[in-house]
Amino acid sequence: xxxxxxxxxxxxxxxxxxxxxxxxxxxxxxxxxxxDTRESKKLLNFYEIDKPLTSYHKFNEQTKGExxxxxxxxGMTIGVISDQGMxxxxxxxxxxxxxxxxxxxSYTILPGPSSILTALIGSGQDMSAFxxxxxxxxxxxxxxxxxxxxxxxxxxxxxxxxxxxxxxTIEDFKEIFPERKLTIARELTKKFEEYKxxxxxxxxxxxxxxxxEFVLILEGKKEEEFEDISNFDEEIRQMIEEGKSTKEIVxxxxxxxxxxxxxxxxxxxxxx
Numbered sequence: 001x002x003x004x005x006x007x008x009x010x011x012x013x014x015x016x017x018x019x020x021x022x023x024x025x026x027x028x029x030x031x032x033x034x035x036d037t038r039e040s041k042k043l044l045n046f047y048e049i050d051k052p053l054t055s056y057h058k059f060n061e062q063t064k065g066e067x068x069x070x071x072x073x074x075g076m077t078i079g080v081i082s083d084q085g086m087x088x089x090x091x092x093x094x095x096x097x098x099x100x101x102x103x104x105x106s107y108t109i110l111p112g113p114s115s116i117l118t119a120l121i122g123s124g125q126d127m128s129a130f131x132x133x134x135x136x137x138x139x140x141x142x143x144x145x146x147x148x149x150x151x152x153x154x155x156x157x158x159x160x161x162x163x164x165x166x167x168x169t170i171e172d173f174k175e176i177f178p179e180r181k182l183t184i185a186r187e188l189t190k191k192f193e194e195y196k197x198x199x200x201x202x203x204x205x206x207x208x209x210x211x212x213e214f215v216l217i218l219e220g221k222k223e224e225e226f227e228d229i230s231n232f233d234e235e236i237r238q239m240i241e242e243g244k245s246t247k248e249i250v251x252x253x254x255x256x257x258x259x260x261x262x263x264x265x266x267x268x269x270x271x272x
Contacts, residue, residue: 005096008081011043014190018047022112033053039083061092118189122195178201179199179222
């Protein structure tokens with residue numbers, strides 16, 4: 001074989017989406033590193049691929065990565081797969097690629113299924129420029145920072161979300177950017193695949209099937225959403241007349257806008 005480590009994408013739903021090259025590669029490598037060996041066996045059995053498996057997931061990515069590098073340096077060829085899609089994209093793989101570079105281990109990335117591009121293209125939204133954000137954080141601070149980025153993102157955003165978190169995500173989106181469009185792509189390449197695009201404020205949760213796996217495609221910040229701090233002049237003037245401190249004014253405007261504390265502070269202290 002030409003390389004020591006092969007990063008092989010796997011179907012995101014439909015098992016028939018494996019490429020001929022991916023099947024051939026996995027049949028020829030000495031070892032397959034899987035995110036979940038039980039899940040991977042379903043796919044490997046489907047294509048009659050019988051090779052030794054080893055577990056390689058986010059909880060052992062560092063130590064197992066070193067082990068895989070050692071095996072590759074000793075002459076073993078290795079295929080790396082995740083449960084679904086492309087290794088490295090919100091799945092283990094990125095750290096191992098860096099280790100390959102550091103240790104001069106030859107590797108290659110096979111092209112293949114990706115829920116990211118599948119969802120984007122299927123959404124019909126702007127594809128000229130886009131940003132991939134991965135999963136929404138679970139902690140309050142993480143979510144706040146995540147939403148702040150989305151609020152100011154002028155490109156189409158691709159987001160992963162879970163069935164359990166999606167109802168709350170929709171509620172949050174309605175508060176933050178109600179006028180933007182959101183495509184909810186569900187069960188991609190599977191029997192119940194669907195793409196539904198809404199203006200966020202009009203989403204009725206009862207119309208959504210909260211089952212399966214989701215990719216969200218969020219419209220970028222619209223031109224009319226770009227703020228001018230002078231729009232808050234009247235409000236700032238009124239708060240000054242009421243005797244509110246600069247700190248209080250900054251805090252209030254910060255909640256109502258996307259401007260940073262420093263930007264608002266500078267504007268308020270120079271306000272005439």
